[in-house]
Amino acid sequence: MEGAARGEARCVTVIAGDGIGPEVVSAARRVVEATGVALTWEVCEAGERVFARGLPSGVPQETLDSIQRTRVVLKGPLATPIGSGQKSANVTLRKLFETFGNVRPIREMPGVATPFSGRGIDLVVVRENVEDLYAGIEHLQTPGVAQCLKIMSRKGCDKIVRLAFEIAVAEGRRRVHCATKANIMKLTEGMMKRAFDDIALEYPTIEARHILVDNCAHQLVRSPETFDVLVTSNMNGDILSDLTSGLIGGLGFAPGANIGADIAMFEAVHGSAPDIAGRNVANPTALILSAAMMLRHTGALDAARAVEDATLATLEQGVHTADVRAEGSISTTAFTDAVIENLGRHATTTRAREHREVRMPRLSPARDYVRAERRRTAGVDVFIEAASSPEELGQSLERIAEDTAFRLKMISNRGTKVYPAVSAATDCVDHWRCRFVLRDAAPEREVDLAILALVARVALQHRWMHLEKLLEIDGVEAFTKAQGED
């Protein structure tokens, strides 16, 4: 078929994974092989047994080398040893190969009854996969106050938004929603909204709609059939994509792809389900549909559609594993046999979508993807640990800043201004953001040293743990005001 037509067999790295992984990966391999696509497998290891051998990443070098060679991975779920302090091997693979886009198609499955059956749910969640809170950058600020950095880049936003629109084009979809919390987080979540607004202009035939993420969750359970492509940031996408898979019968039916510029990994959304491992009862549908996405990615469009059609036909016939209903359920292998038997057939009520290949343009690799014409340091936020009252702290800092280049503008506690005093009942914790602004303009070099000199003076009387420069970029303040700050 298609792969063979290109001359030689495409090679794919396959990782069986942990728990039910080997069973569902085997099912997917058998279905792929039955399509006749010219494809060879490089079988590699990752996960539990690798951790057990003492490799802290859970991913051996041979596996990394294979992925670098083949650039396409089909994988089962990998377990992370609990309480070992190890990072998830799933996440490690995504990070190492910068698979920035997590793509999760969700569609109503014939024969799988849900509260939404008959409404024709058919959407794709496109989730940013490497930035945001998932960078996992945390610092305890005081013994009782923790902080995680939510970091988003314009390059990252552009890449995921672009991917969403390209998927819409490739799949003949008409609408892209972008879900953010831009009304509260104007710089971070707002950055994704601005990327969306800008890139949407290049796709005039596709309807672009921004939606607040809370309202999006509401609408997804009220009228899920109105969604087509849904692009969002990493943390939002984690919640929304698991929500959507619940709408169509659960994780047994949720395939996924992790897309990078050079490498793509295909895997089901579900975990390793150790409680049912080795019993030949797991539902292989999600991994079979993930394999169909893999076939499509490698250009085998017809084979991909054949696998999807056969799977839908099988479910429509009422063939099902025990996660759907215990009554009348069959084994993983018997379900797989039925799908293979159905290759060439399709369901009577529904068909797999026609797809083109996704043509993701390569964005600029420049690290300084956005550049500034002009910039100026306007001050510094000094984060201080103190058990004192806002008044005591404020008066002390005013004295410290006398005769310096800075004046204390305000102090906030978890985002609410508490000094100079406002008539607020804020129940303060011992973590204060103390905002100092430059009294007079000065050369940047001097400002930098003046900040360090100010902090040295503060440090004589107070405990600081965190600094943020206040920048103005191209004439615009590059920081937000506190609640109550004017």
Next chain:
Amino acid sequence: MEGAARGEARCVTVIAGDGIGPEVVSAARRVVEATGVALTWEVCEAGERVFARGLPSGVPQETLDSIQRTRVVLKGPLATPIGSGQKSANVTLRKLFETFGNVRPIREMPGVATPFSGRGIDLVVVRENVEDLYAGIEHLQTPGVAQCLKIMSRKGCDKIVRLAFEIAVAEGRRRVHCATKANIMKLTEGMMKRAFDDIALEYPTIEARHILVDNCAHQLVRSPETFDVLVTSNMNGDILSDLTSGLIGGLGFAPGANIGADIAMFEAVHGSAPDIAGRNVANPTALILSAAMMLRHTGALDAARAVEDATLATLEQGVHTADVRAEGSISTTAFTDAVIENLGRHATTTRAREHREVRMPRLSPARDYVRAERRRTAGVDVFIEAASSPEELGQSLERIAEDTAFRLKMISNRGTKVYPAVSAATDCVDHWRCRFVLRDAAPEREVDLAILALVARVALQHRWMHLEKLLEIDGVEAFTKAQGED
């Protein structure tokens, strides 16, 4: 009734609000008055007209004074002028009065058909309301990289978790779920999980279950009837609570309370819906049920239950506003008349819950709520903007740190270690976290100055914008490692 039995009429601050606010607030007032509870209203202003008069907070001093006096508020939705740069007056009120707990009961409404009808959804979402990403502390780090601080305190976690358990007790509920992303954010979201694990021990008769927030969204659409009380952090709660209100027919049926140590505000979840304002068609149910929560809060338990029972009875009779179905719908005032007519009756299929008053213990007001025995500064993360490669930057920083008290341990880019080199395909942006650790132990005072001296040297060659001290608190590292860092 109860209020009168205590001697004098309870006074409540009432804010009609914008859009449909005056109509639904009027409906709720009429129902409350019809119960015969001894209660007087102080009518106050906030929102659109106040913004229009030029007051940037949208909340005049008279309103703040009234709330300080009455300590109980019934309010309609307040509109925020779009594009004006103003903060939401709703948020301002919550922040000023430190209403740390957002309580949203969600239950199946008789007569309101949804995909989940007949399953008996009856849960309460208890959302932390003042911390987390909603503190809105954002700093652009480079022209193309934005940051928001996610800040959570143990005091804040303890307060919200305690409130959730006390609500469970007061309402005779048996189970409390806590939804976090503690597996990814071990210090921030993990703090809420630890608070939950600790406080649950004091409520041995209540089943305590931790659930990952993504799985929680999945389970809420798969088996919402298994949830009873659900406590979560601010951003998670924003999404999950809007999800749950979608399950029972939409925002027209979602009441809410914002609970503080001294002050409580009762308001519907919905907005001001300017498109249908003034037309006597809005659904007042959410505000009537919010008023019932207010009655309960003031100790008028019987009146509260009577209002809830009358509302459920009215809906069960098929009486409805146009948001439910256009066919057979009636006006806001006619619906309200029907509820008043039904006071003393209850639905045949369902009853309002029996409640006790919530007895929220007052937690320690100490700002240093958690204290440390021992602490040590182990190094510093210096965040640098640079367009160079990780190798160039790393080698430059190694040279800079020679002859200082610190050595460069690693550099990460959006959480993934990129120096010393790893075999990763990271598509870097111009924002680098450069981790310097102390070579040898030294007195804290000296370490502080050494950090500033190091940064001064870095600043000669690189642009820095953000510092985080690396603390060890009571012998434990108070910061996380990068992906790939050992």
